[in-house]
Amino acid sequence: MNCNILTGEHINKKYGNTTVLYDVSIHIKQGEVYGLIGKNGAGKTTLLRILCGLIPNYGGNITLANVGEGKCKIAAVINAPALFLNMTAFENLKEQSALLGLHTDTKIKDILKVVGLEDYINKPVKGFSLGMTQRLKLGMSLLESPDLLILDEPVNGLDPTGIADLRDLLHQLNKEFGMTILISSHILSELEHTATCFGILHDGVMAKEISTHDIQQSNTTLENLYMQYTKGGQEHNA
Ligand SMILES: Nc1ncnc2c1ncn2[C@@H]1O[C@H](COP(=O)(O)OP(=O)(O)OP(=O)(O)O)[C@@H](O)[C@H]1O
Numbered sequence: 455m456n457c458n459i460l461t462g463e464h465i466n467k468k469y470g471n472t473t474v475l476y477d478v479s480i481h482i483k484q485g486e487v488y489g490l491i492g493k494n495g496a497g498k499t500t501l502l503r504i505l506c507g508l509i510p511n512y513g514g515n516i517t518l519a520n521v522g523e524g525k526c527k528i529a530a531v532i533n534a535p536a537l538f539l540n541m542t543a544f545e546n547l548k549e550q551s552a553l554l555g556l557h558t559d560t561k562i563k564d565i566l567k568v569v570g571l572e573d574y575i576n577k578p579v580k581g582f583s584l585g586m587t588q589r590l591k592l593g594m595s596l597l598e599s600p601d602l603l604i605l606d607e608p609v610n611g612l613d614p615t616g617i618a619d620l621r622d623l624l625h626q627l628n629k630e631f632g633m634t635i636l637i638s639s640h641i642l643s644e645l646e647h648t649a650t651c652f653g654i655l656h657d658g659v660m661a662k663e664i665s666t667h668d669i670q671q672s673n674t675t676l677e678n679l680y681m682q683y684t685k686g687g688q689e690h691n692a
Contacts, residue, residue: 457519459484459526459602459634460505465514467500474500475512478660480653482602482636484519487628489649490638493684497658498638499532499606505636506530506604521601529600531591531608539580543571543590546579550594561597569593569623585616589623596627603627605637609644621648646676654683 460482467475474497482488492498503509505516506528518526537546547562566572569589574582579590588608595603605624609617625648627633639645645652652669654662661683669676 459519461517463515467512474658476658484634486651487635487649489645489652492655496655498655502604502606526601528602529595529598530604531595532606537579542576542578544575551597565593565596585612602634607638642676656684
């Protein structure tokens with residue numbers, strides 16, 4: 455059985471006096487595609503931002519496993535990175551690469567190929583579609599060869615072709631490159647194609663974590679479970 459690459463336990467978060475995450479625990483096994491699902495305002499983005507270190511003030515513990523020689527490396531696409539619209543795809547990756555202290559044109563070309571933008575390497579980003587922009591942002595997150603990739607609502611605004619392309623790309627990153635992926639969405643049908651495990655976040659509470667295998671074994675569907683665990687409001691003790 456795979457071990458957890460990231461474990462978050464008893465995570466609490468307040469914005470001012472308002473609590474938005476209540477004692478949330480999340481367990482992400484190595485090699486998994488973990489779908490974090492929940493309604494608008496459930497706390498998905500806040501949780502993802504905490505897990506990748508973008509929000510410093512929170513309660514609880516986050517443990518990263520060792521992968522190979524060192525700690526698990528995380529990369530995230532959460533409303534960022536910003537792109538330079540007048541620069542080409544290559545130049546954008548080069549800029550990000552320099553910021554990270556990496557100097558490797560070959561890797562940039564390889565990444566552009568992986569994300570399906572090799573034909574656009576010298577094209578300015580301002581002419582890119584939303585799907586191409588998403589793939590370029592994903593490419594930027596691959597520069598450091600992360601072990602865990604965190605994506606917040608990556609299919610938002612994409613057309614069916616863009617969604618299918620992104621699905622194939624995530625499948626490739628997971629299967630060929632062994633990347634663990636944590637992906638948030640409120641589009642269940644899309645995550646059903648991709649995820650191997652789900653966390654249902656409701657009103658700031660982790661209502662259920664379950665694998666696709668266990669969903670099948672219990673003769674139910676993701677949609678049924680989602681409806682069951684997101685009905686009504688949560689009772690909070692905090
Ligand atoms: N910086 C902030 N300051 C104050 N409140 C915030 C801040 N960011 C988020 N919130 C509030 O925290 C709650 C959870 O928001 P969050 O964006 O994490 O949810 P979400 O599940 O990602 O929602 P969506 O699916 O709409 O993106 C919401 O009530 C939101 O208004």
